[in-house]
Every structure is written in structure tokens, then in C-alpha cells.
Amino acid sequence: MEITDIYVNLPVKDVQKTREFWTKLGFSINEQFSDEKAICVVMKENHIYTMFLHEEFFKTFTDRPVANGQTTQTLLAIGVNSREKVDQMVNIAVDNGGSTYSEPRDHGWMYQSAFSDLDGHQWEVMFGDVSQIPTE
Amino acid sequence: MKINQIYVNLPVKDVQKTKDFWTKLGFTINEQFSDEKAACVVLNDNTFVMFLTEEYFQTFSERPVPKGDTTQVLVAIGLDSREEVDQIVNAAVANGATQHEEPQDYGWMYQNSFWDINGHGWNVTFADMSQLPQ
Numbered sequence: 001m002e003i004t005d006i007y008v009n010l011p012v013k014d015v016q017k018t019r020e021f022w023t024k025l026g027f028s029i030n031e032q033f034s035d036e037k038a039i040c041v042v043m044k045e046n047h048i049y050t051m052f053l054h055e056e057f058f059k060t061f062t063d064r065p066v067a068n069g070q071t072t073q074t075l076l077a078i079g080v081n082s083r084e085k086v087d088q089m090v091n092i093a094v095d096n097g098g099s100t101y102s103e104p105r106d107h108g109w110m111y112q113s114a115f116s117d118l119d120g121h122q123w124e125v126m127f128g129d130v131s132q133i134p135t136e
Numbered sequence: 137m138k139i140n141q142i143y144v145n146l147p148v149k150d151v152q153k154t155k156d157f158w159t160k161l162g163f164t165i166n167e168q169f170s171d172e173k174a175a176c177v178v179l180n181d182n183t184f185v186m187f188l189t190e191e192y193f194q195t196f197s198e199r200p201v202p203k204g205d206t207t208q209v210l211v212a213i214g215l216d217s218r219e220e221v222d223q224i225v226n227a228a229v230a231n232g233a234t235q236h237e238e239p240q241d242y243g244w245m246y247q248n249s250f251w252d253i254n255g256h257g258w259n260v261t262f263a264d265m266s267q268l269p270q
Contacts, residue, residue, distance in 0.1 A: 001162030001224070002180045007212040008144060009259075026137030032268075043139045047182055051212075062207040062257060072197040073208035073256075077143035077186075089137065101198060121208070122197060124145075133168075 007040075008076060009051045011058035011066045012119045015039055017097075018052045021118050024096050025089055043078065050076075069120040077124040083111045086125045090115045093123075109133045141182040144211060147193035147201045148254045151175050154187045157253050160231045161224055179213060187254075204255040212259035218246045221260045225250050228258075244268045 109132035244267035
């Protein structure tokens with residue numbers, strides 16, 4: 001079984017601020033799937049999207065309360081094409097209201113840095129070269 | 137900015153049971169990225185889900201793992217047909233998941249959903265974008 005595409009849905013307090021944040025990180029918005037209650041950030045065209053839904057709207061899709069930011073249910077690891085892009089994204093995130101919660105890690109074959117977005121969702125940004133994974 | 141892949145990381149209580157569950161749904165496991173602490177489920181060439189034991193997951197975040205009484209994320213996955221949508225949800229329910237809500241038919245999109253054995257919510261969809269109302 002293979003999927004065609006993925007939409008990761010996350011709750012946010014302010015859709016407009018979230019739009020500005022992800023636009024500053026360099027991503028485009030799919031306007032057809034965006035309105036005042038939600039925005040659709042294109043992470044990889046035709047394949048990977050993140051939908052940021054206003055908490056009130058998000059709540060309508062689950063019978064449990066929206067997490068209050070004191071816990072972590074998910075960590076989202078996203079791959080980019082170079083180490084420079086990893087650092088660039090984390091730096092822009094921090095400059096625009098995000099924060100870091102761990103130090104960059106260099107595993108040789110993989111470089112990773114992380115930021116927490118405006119709503120505390122945690123993103124692990126990585127550049128990996130699987131051909132360099134140690135075999136033992 | 138574009139990404140080339142995504143790994144959705146989620147905490148679980150039992151890695152082996154989680155592996156069995158997702159295998160029964162028809163997905164393959166990337167064994168290179170799996171061990172007793174984590175299972176890497178391949179959704180497609182660029183999309184993966186890493187299920188980590190709660191203890192291991194905890195080492196990546198300074199905040200506690202939720203007890204399953206709140207929702208921070210819902211993951212929607214697209215498939216190639218309505219039949220595959222129902223097939224996955226039926227296989228999930230037959231293997232310990234619970235149906236989340238009734239299937240919804242929007243004409244251009246068909247959606248079904250389940251809560252997996254660890255309480256994570258999944259929306260399963262088939263969409264025909266050419267039929268999206270303008």
C-alpha cells in the first residue's frame with residue numbers, strides 16, 4: 001500500500017500570523033484550500049502539505065480537547081536539500097517568533113536542527129545523505 | 137522553499153504491536169530505520185511515519201508525552217480509490233483501531249477515519265481534484 005499525498009493537520013491560535021510565519025520561511029500557500037479558518041502550506045507540491053487550522057475549527061474534527069501546548073504528541077521531521085537550508089530555515093523561524101529547543105546535531109550522514117513554531121509545534125529540519133550512513 | 141521528505145514522529149506504547157498493525161494495513165516497514173525502540177512505516181517514497189516508544193520519544197522533547205486525552209495532530213493520507221479508503225479503515229478496525237466518524241462523501245472527495253491502537257487520529261481520503269467545485 002502506498003499513499004498519494006499527506007496533509008498534516010495542526011491547530012493554531014492565529015491563522016494570519018501562521019500564514020506570515022510560513023511565508024517568511026519561504027513556503028507557498030495553496031489558496032484554494034485556505035480561508036480565514038485554515039491555511040494550507042505547500043511543503044512538496046502534489047505530495048506533502050501542512051494544514052494549520054484555527055483551534056475552534058480543528059476542534060470540530062476530534063472529540064478530544066485541543067492540546068494546550070504543555071505536551072508533545074508529534075515531532076515533524078522535514079528534509080531539505082542542504083545544510084545551509086537547514087540553518088537558514090531555523091534562523092528565519094527564530095527571527096520571526098519561533099524558538100529553538102535543542103542544539104543542532106551533526107551525525108555525519110545527517111545534519112539536523114530544530115525549531116518550535118508560533119504555536120509550539122516542533123519541527124526537526126534535516127539534511128541527510130543516506131549513501132553516507134555507516135554500515136556497521 | 138521545498139522539502140524533499142517528511143517523517144511524522146508519534147509516540148507509542150508498544151513498537152511490535154504497532155508494527156503488526158501497520159503491516160496488516162498493507163504498509164511496509166523500513167527495517168534500516170527500525171529497532172526495538174522505533175518502527176519506520178513507509179507511506180510512500182517521500183513520506184514516512186516513525187513510531188517511537190514513549191520513553192524514546194520523550195528524549196526528543198522537553199515536554200511530556202500526552203496521555204491520549206488531547207489532540208495536537210490529525211494526519212490525513214490520500215489513496216488511489218474509494219475502495220482503498222474503506223479497505224484501510226476496515227483493516228484498522230479489525231485490528232484494534234476504532235472508527236472515528238462516519239465516512240463522508242463530498243462528491244469530489246471521499247473520507248473515512250480511524251483512531252489507531254495508540255489513539256492517534258487518521259483521516260483517509262480519496263480525492264478527484266478535477267471534480268472540485270469551482
